[in-house]
Structure formats: C-alpha cells, structure tokens
Amino acid sequence: MNFFEFPITLEYEGVFFLKWVIILLIFRQISLYKLNWKYCLGIPLFLMFLEVFYYDIVGLFEILLLPIVLTIINYKNKLNWTKTQFLFYSFFPFSLLQLFISLATSFVLFCTNLTVEQWWEYKWSDFVSLFLGTIFYYLFYNFVRMDNKIIHSGLSSFRLKRVVSLFVASVITSSMLIFILDVLNYIQGGGWIKVSVDIIHIRRIISIVYFFIMISFLFYISEEVKKEQEAELLSLKDQQLNSMSSYSKHIESLYTQIRGFRHDYTNLLVSLNEAINSNDMPAVKNIYNAVLADSGKSLNSDSYQIGNLAKIGNPSIKSIISAKLMEAHQKGITLTVEVEDYMDSPKMELLDFIRILSILLDNAIEAAESCQKPSLVFAFFKDKGSDILIVENSTEKKRVNTKTIFQRGFSSKGDNRGIGLANVKEILDKYDNVILNTTSVNYQFRQEMRIE
C-alpha cells in the first residue's frame, strides 16, 4: 500500500496531533516538569500514527493515553511524585482541555443556533472547537492567575491532603463518567444497544457542571496554600523581630565591654606614661604584660564572632543567623563566623534560603552539642561570582554517612527529628543553580552550598 493512501487528513489527524501537543504543553505548564521539546512534538506524532491505524480504540481510550505516557516517562526518568501528584498530572491536563473544548462547542452552538449533528457535519468543527477551547483555557489561565507553584505545593501539602485527594478523585470520576458515556455512545452508534436518554446532552451537562466544581476546588486550594504561606511569613517576621532585638542587645553588651576597655586603657596609658617618664623599663614591661597583652585575647573572644554578621545586608537572613549562632554560643559551642564580603540575599527565593539556613544551623548545633569539644563554623562569602555558604560542625563519630541523613524520617537521634535534611533536598530540587556538597571526615561535618 502506498504511504499516501493512508487516510491522514488535516481536519482529523491534524486536529488530533495539535490537541495532544496542547495537552502536553498544559501538562508542562501545570506540573513544572520540563518535558523536552522533542517529546512535546514526538509523542503526539506517535499517537497520531497510532490513531491512524487503530482509530476506534485510540479514540475511545484517549483518556488513558496520558497516564500511559507518564508511566513510561516515570519508568525511564524517576519522576519522584507522590501517587496523588501522579494521578493528578495524568488526568488533569486531558480533562481540562476536554472541558474547555466542550465549553467551546456549547458556545458555538449557542451562538450559531445549530444542533450538535448539524455542527458536526461541518468539516472543520473539531478544529474550531479545539482552537476556541485553547483560547478559553488561555484566558482562564491568565484570568485566575493560577500559580503553578501554588498548585504544586498544594498537592504535596500535608494539611490539604483530604481536599486534594477529593479534588483528584473528582477529576478522575468526571473523566471516567465522560469516558463511559463516550463508550455507550459508541456502542449505541454501532447499533448494539438502544439508550433512551440523549447521551451527548448528558455529557455536555456533566462537562459544564464539573467545570464549576473544578474551579471551586482550584480556588479553594490556592487560597488555602496562600493563607498557609502568609502565616508562615508572618511567624517568620515575628521571629525576625525577636532575634533582631536580641541581636542588638548582644551588640550593645559588647559595646559596653569595649567601653570598659577604653576606660582601662586610658588609665593604663597614664601609668605607662609615668613609667616611661621616670625611665623605669621594668615597670613598663610589667604593666604591658599584666594587662595589655591579654586584652587582645578577650576582644577576640567568641562573643565578638557574632558581630561579624554586620556585613549581611538582608535583615531576615541576618536575624535568623544571629538567633541560631547566639543559641550555639549559649550552649558553649566554640564559634567561628566569617562574612568577608557584603552579602545580600542570594539567587534563591528568600523563604527557601531562610528555611535551608535554619535547618542547616539547627542540625549543626544539635550535632555539635553532643561533642566533647563542640565547635561550629559559619562562613558566607563570594567566590567567582557565586555565593558560598559553609556550615561546619564537630561530630561525635569520626565519619557520618552523608547520604542516609537526607532520607525522610532518618535521624541519628530518634524519631521525628530527621525531616530537616529531607526538606533541604526537596527545596533544592527546584533549583538548577545550587550545589550542595556534604562531607564528613575526621570528626568534622560540613555543608557547603554554592549558589551560582
């Protein structure tokens, strides 16, 4: 058979191809999964050829195509999604577009006053519906300003688990209902059974009703997530205020100390002057050794290390670091703080950076505490255009396995304490420009984060 004799037509296969490209693009947009452009065109092309050969089967089971495609991708690339996420992403893009296409069809029928059958006789009807449906989707997307990140975090939010499951269940149920109606319609079309109700009409009603259910779910979830984030921000701000005030208290106490020194120095200089005038070298040596030689040491003591944070520009970052470091200082941990350059917030979302900072510092304090000679190093500086953050602590064991500590639920100290580093990994998964290097050698555990 000649290739060109295949019934490939623009109004059927062309529309099918285009529809799947759009579905994959919606998937890409919603799931934040960076599906390769080659796949975005290749998969629809493959599906189209499949459709040419097995028109009926592909047409009927179209709803299952995306789940199958995603299962294959998942097998190849480990998508790292929860079951809920997987179900959502495999059904939502298709049913979303399907809904908008139905809406577009209803809209056209309403405007032109045609019946469905009349409309379907028009050769380009599918194309027009798809085109209008896509425009509706685009408008809808921009109108509600659906934030993909919010949906994404809503899906993995623990508090919203029930609502999200309900939402996903509703997506699947409606998809399945429409699928069953399509099958019924197909069987009826074949003349095997007779149904007394107008299936196409019911299908359209379901689409419209479900559209509103979907919108309410989306709004509810995004509102809840936003509320949650705002609450977190608020508590963070409170925390920041508290630690800022204790930071300034700390600096004030250091200043008082320095003022004491200044007073002592003045007295000493007076007596030194006396000794020099009377050419009494032993007395000069005596005075110098007794007091001045030691004062340098106390000025370099640990409590002054926290003062090195002065070069951190962002107040939120400064306050969280100072709070943690003061806590460490109070627990008797030897501190080294290095901030050489003026540091502003790095190329990450501020909230993410602060979360990571507090987890790393909490872990370091907790681990150092149990050592005989507890020590903690904090360094934040620039190197070749990147921001480098180093948090290093002494450890009880000579070497810690750096991989297991990142697993969820793992903690070297009992239950419910090991979620920290797993969260760090989850946050960093979003960033291509951050490298976290974790090393443990010779009783020193070190986290080195490089932000390009």
Add this chain to the structure above:
Amino acid sequence: MLNIFVLEDDFFQQSRLEQAINRCMKENQLKYRQLEIFGKPQQLLDAIKEQGNHQFFFLDIEIKGDEKKGMEIAREIRAKDPNAVIVFVTTHSEFMPVTYKYRVAALDFIDKGLADSDFYDAVSSVLVYAFENVGTTVASDAFVFRNEHSHVQVPFSDILYFETSSTIHKVVLTTKTGHMEFYGKVSDIAKADERLYQSHRAYVVNPENVTKIDRTNHIVYFEDDESCFVSRLKLKGLIERVEK
C-alpha cells in the same frame, strides 16, 4: 628545597618574619634555596619563575591600605600554580580561615599579634610541614565539570562514582568524604573526562578508586562499603580499565 616568598609592606614585620624563618632553618637544619621579601605585590608576582609545592608564600592581606590586596595576589598565584603553598600572615581581626581555604586553598593563617615565641612556633610548623611535603606530588589534579547551571571542581582522586539523581536532570557525585548533587547528565560527565568510565546507563565510575568488582552480581565496590552497578556489557571494559 623551598623557594620562600614574603609579601609584607611593614619593615618591622618583614624583619620579624625573616628572623623567624632563618631561626627555623637553623634549628631544624633545613635550607631554603631562595628567600625573597617584597613590599610591592607586582614585584613578587614578577619574581615567580617556577611552579610546584616547593614554592612557599607568606602573604599579608592588607597591603598599603588596600584591604584585600593579599587575597587578590593569592588568587593570581593559585591560578598559575595549583600546588604552591600559601600562608597568610595577618592580624587576628582579618582571619578568615574557612573562606580563604575555600578560595585559594590557603594552608594556614598566622597571627601577627602573637608573642614572639608563639609567632616563631607558628612559622616554623608551616615551614617544616612544607619541607616534609616537597616532592610528594599528590595527584591534586582537579576534575572540572561545567555546564549552563553548574560549575563543579573536585580533586580527581576523591571521586568514587557519579549516578543519576532521583531528582530529574540532576546527578549525585559520591566522593571519599561525602556527596554532592548538581545539575547535569551522567552521559555528559563521562564525556567530560576520559579517566572516568561509564559502567552503566545511570553510573560513571572512577576506575582508580575501585577496590573490588563482583562479577556475578555486577556490583562495583569502593572504599567504605560504597558500591554501584556495572552493566553486563560494560563489565569487561571496566575490568580492563581497573587492572590497567
């Protein structure tokens, strides 16, 4: 034999350091080939003729009011010579051991404010350390991998293996001391350095650090019980590379 270079703009500190160095040579019966003291950074840079871990630098950080001049010089030295030994001699308030170790792999910091005997001990200990290490050229060859998002640089001898991460588009590198995760592809890493060997679709290993190969279960072992997989097709090639 060391070539010792000193960068210090204060005359008093210059002679103090010079005395400490000479005393150390005498007491430990060591000899340097060359000791040069500079007040101006450019003169020091111009005087460098050789490379290697027998090149020893004592640098002050603040030179003629320029707060970070010493740091810049250290960077220039390091860019030309990955093995040179760099020690900063400075006041305590300028100590940034972690930062400078990261940037230029500085060996140590010595506090100018130390009492003479402590100052001598500090100078002496870094010099003796450098003398002991001259000639033992450790394979400090770096593995460098660069793409649009990440820039990874680690000593090649530390690398055990790379694997695809559970996070899409990321790679996990396991080293002798820990691990790191960055943006990239395992196949690109195999291409980046021919000393590496791709043993599996998801793994690239450093043959130098393989300790054992389990031929029946297709597992490659490294020190500290670290292990990864080798595919049936790549097994023979890996054995050849390891035995080489």
